[in-house]
Amino acid sequence: MTETSAATDGTILLAAPRGYCAGVDRAVDVVEKALDLYGPPVYVRKEIVHNKYVVESLSRRGAIFVNETDEVPEGARVVFSAHGVSPQVREAADARNLLSIDATCPLVTKVHREAVRFAKEDYDIILVGHEGHEEVEGTYGEAPSHIQVVGSPDEVDNVVVRDPERVVWISQTTLSVDETKMTVDRLRERFPALIDPPSDDICYATQNRQVAVKHIAPQVDVMVVVGSANSSNSVRLVEVALEAGTPSAYRVDMASELDPAWFEGARTVGLTSGASVPEILVKDVIEWLGERGFPTVEEVRTETETITFALPRNLRSELSAQGMEDARPHARRKSGPNHTS
Numbered sequence: 001m002t003e004t005s006a007a008t009d010g011t012i013l014l015a016a017p018r019g020y021c022a023g024v025d026r027a028v029d030v031v032e033k034a035l036d037l038y039g040p041p042v043y044v045r046k047e048i049v050h051n052k053y054v055v056e057s058l059s060r061r062g063a064i065f066v067n068e069t070d071e072v073p074e075g076a077r078v079v080f081s082a083h084g085v086s087p088q089v090r091e092a093a094d095a096r097n098l099l100s101i102d103a104t105c106p107l108v109t110k111v112h113r114e115a116v117r118f119a120k121e122d123y124d125i126i127l128v129g130h131e132g133h134e135e136v137e138g139t140y141g142e143a144p145s146h147i148q149v150v151g152s153p154d155e156v157d158n159v160v161v162r163d164p165e166r167v168v169w170i171s172q173t174t175l176s177v178d179e180t181k182m183t184v185d186r187l188r189e190r191f192p193a194l195i196d197p198p199s200d201d202i203c204y205a206t207q208n209r210q211v212a213v214k215h216i217a218p219q220v221d222v223m224v225v226v227g228s229a230n231s232s233n234s235v236r237l238v239e240v241a242l243e244a245g246t247p248s249a250y251r252v253d254m255a256s257e258l259d260p261a262w263f264e265g266a267r268t269v270g271l272t273s274g275a276s277v278p279e280i281l282v283k284d285v286i287e288w289l290g291e292r293g294f295p296t297v298e299e300v301r302t303e304t305e306t307i308t309f310a311l312p313r314n315l316r317s318e319l320s321a322q323g324m325e326d327a328r329p330h331a332r333r334k335s336g337p338n339h340t341s
Contacts (some may be wrong), residue, residue: 004312010263010294012286013220015212015272016301021205023105024049024276027082030103031058034079037319043078045085046134048103049276050231052253069093077101080169082276083134084108086141087106106309107173107203108135112142114197118168119143123195124161127148128183129172133232136172152179156186168195173203174233174275176240177210205275205305210240212302213272216234217244220270222262224289225251226281227274234274246270255284260292269294 020028027048034042040062047055047065055065063079072078077099080089084104093100104112118125125147129136140147148159156326161167169187180202188194200207217223223241227234234251241249244252252258263269269289273282286297310316319325 003176004176009294010266010289010297011268011293012289013216013270014286014297014299015209015216015270016299017205017208017212017303017305018271018273019277019279019282021203021275022305022307022309023082023107023203023205026311027103027105028054028058030101030311030315031063031079032061032103033315033319035061035063035079037315037322037324038077038121040064041076043072043076044081045072045078045089046081046083047230048079048081050083050228050234051276051278052228052272053281054276054278054285058068062101069096069098071248072096075099077302079103081134082108084112084138086138088141089138101315102312105173105203108138109168109199110199111139111173111197113192114170114201115139115142116120118170122146123166123168124148124163124195126159126167126169126187127171128169128180129175130232133172135174135232139170139172150183150187153179153182153186156183156190159187159190161191164191165193167191167193168197170197171201172232173201173207174231175202176200176235177207178240178243179236202309203275206236208303208305209233209237209272209275212300213237213240213270214244215302216270216300217241217246220268221244221248221266222246223249223270223272224258224285225249225274226254226277226285227251228253231274231276233242234277237272237274241270246320252285254281255288258285258288263292263294 017075041064044063044065075097079101082105127149129146201219223246225237238249238251
C-alpha cells in the first residue's frame with residue numbers, strides 16, 4: 001500500500017467496465033423514447049432503474065413514477081421497470097386497460113422463464129436473492145407455490161423441500177458472485193442433487209464490475225462507488241472492494257456527498273459506479289477529487305462490453321409508424337451534461 005502523507009499528486013484508478021449496462025441503457029431509452037413519441041405524462045411503475053439522478057431527470061421530462069398500477073389513470077400508458085414484474089402486476093394493468101411498455105431487462109426475463117419452466121416440471125425452486133427487492137418479487141410471482149427465497153448462506157437451514165432429488169436454484173441478477181457461490185455451496189451440502197440453472201443468472205455486467213473492483217482494490221487506499229442506496233449491485237461493489245483488500249470504501253449518489261476526511265492520508269483512490277449510474281456522475285467525482293489532490297486518472301480495464309438490447313417490440317413498431325428513428329442497436333450513449341446525451 002502507498003504511503004500515507006497528504007496527497008498533492010494522488011492518483012485515481014478508474015475501473016472499467018463501470019456504469020450503465022445494456023439493460024439499464026435500454027430501460028432509460030424506453031422512457032425517453034416514450035416521452036418523445038407520446039408526450040408527457042408517461043407513467044412508470046417503480047423506479048425505472050435504481051438511480052436517484054436518473055429518476056429525477058426523467059421526472060423533469062414528464063415521467064410520473066408510481067408504486068402500483070392502480071395509481072395510473074385508466075387507459076393511460078405505463079412502463080414496467082428494468083427489474084421486471086410478476087404476472088399479477090400485468091393482469092392488474094390489463095384490468096385497468098393500461099397501455100403497457102415492458103422495459104424489463106432481457107436477462108431478468110430469462111430468469112423469469114427459468115422459474116416458469118422449472119415450476120411446470122414441478123421442481124422446488126430456491127431463488128437466491130434479497131427479499132423485498134423488486135426483481136425478486138417479480139420472479140417469485142411467476143411461481144409462488146414452487147419458489148422459496150434465500151438471502152444468505154445462513155438462511156439455507158430453513159429451507160424445506162418436498163423431494164431433495166428435485167431441487168433447482170436460480171438467482172437475482174445483481175448479487176455478489178462470491179456470496180451467491182457461498183449460498184449455493186451450502187444448498188448443495190443439504191441437497192447434493194441440486195440442479196444449476198441452464199446458464200449463469202448473475203448478469204454479465206454485475207460480474208464484470210465486481211471483477212474490475214477486485215482487480216484494483218488491493219492497489220488503492222480508498223474506494224468510491226457511485227450508486228444509489230437501493231441499487232443492489234452498487235451496494236455489492238462496496239462489499240466486494242472491502243473483501244478484496246481496500247482499507248475503506250464508500251458509496252455515494254453524487255460528488256456532493258463525498259467527505260474530504262475519507263481521503264486524508266490517501267495517495268490512490270479507486271473509483272467505479274454501479275450498473276444504473278450515468279457517466280456524468282462519475283465525471284463529477286473525478287473533478288471533485290482532482291480539486292483535492294488527485295489530478296491523475298488511470299483507467300484500468302478488465303473487460304470490454306459490446307452487448308446491446310433492442311427496444312420492446314410494441315415501442316419499436318410505433319416509433320417506426322411515426323417515422324421516428326429507432327437507434328437500436330446503438331453505441332453506448334456518450335457522457336454529457338445529463339444522462340440523456
